[in-house]
Amino acid sequence: MSRLSVTGTAEIDFPVDIFKVTVTIRANAPSSGEVIQSGKKKTEQFLALMQKNLGIEPDRFQLDSDSVNEDYSSRNSYNYTKRITLDMKAELSALSKLTSLLEELSNVEYDVAFYLSDEADKEKQVIDAAINNSREKAEMIASSLGKKIEGVEEIRFEHPSDARYRALAKAACADGCNSLETMLKLPTKTISKSIYIDWIME
Known part of the structure; x- marks a missing residue:
């Protein structure tokens, strides 16, 4: 029995599913x-x-506290700021209608951010893919030596912060990798992982 260390990498672009719109009202x-x-x-x-x-x-919006500041550059002048946020399903047509309306308003600014609601699940998919990448390379090397891969001895991640995925990765070795359906019209978030696996070879 011998050990074979092989790096597996994966990078997947996921379409976002949440738009977070932040509106700032001024007076x-x-x-x-x-x-x-x-x-x-x-x-x-x-x-x-x-x-x-x-x-x-109205109850779909999250309202921050009122902010009032004196404008020292102008005598007897006070500024009011109110930030309002809205989480909405990532639909470009709905976002377009909202931003078009916001652009018509005076004293109103807005910003749009993009999120994945199930980022932990998406990270698992990338881990699965990185493990499969390592396994495929390990099996190819083992086959060229007339041997077979029999199991996993140790798993290490590129970054120490990824250690929390160690148990998840070991389970994924047996589960295989999930498929991904892409939606190119939406903004995407890229998740990448590098994983180092010591395979048991016999």
């Missing part, structure tokens, strides 16, 4: 009381507009 007024009143009114108008034009209920 300006001569006093703190007036600017808060103005800012709250703009916020209420914004939520009503989202409900009327896009059918997005």
Whole structure:
């Protein structure tokens, strides 16, 4: 019995499934009381507009606390800021309608971020693929030597932080690798893994 160390690598692009839209509402007024009143009114108008034009209920938005600061560059001037976030299903048509409406509004800024709701599952798929890559290379080398791969002695990851996947990787050695369906129209997130496996060869 001997040991064969083989590196396995995998990189997969996953289409995101969550859009996180952050909207910033701003207002300006001569006093703190007036600017808060103005800012709250703009916020209420914004939520009503989202409900009327896009059918997005107000309770779907997450509202941060009001922020009021005195503008020292201008006498008797106060600035109001309110950040509102919305998590929505990654549908480009829905996002386009939302951003088109936001661009028509004054004193409103927005930003869009992209996420995977099941990133842990996607990482497992990449680990599976990296293990399969290592196993295929190990079997090819073993075959050329007239031997066979009989099992796994040790698994190591490229980064120490990946140690939490060690048990998962050992289970994946037996489970095989999941397939991936790509959706090229959506933004993607790339997940890559490198794994070092000491295979038992006989």
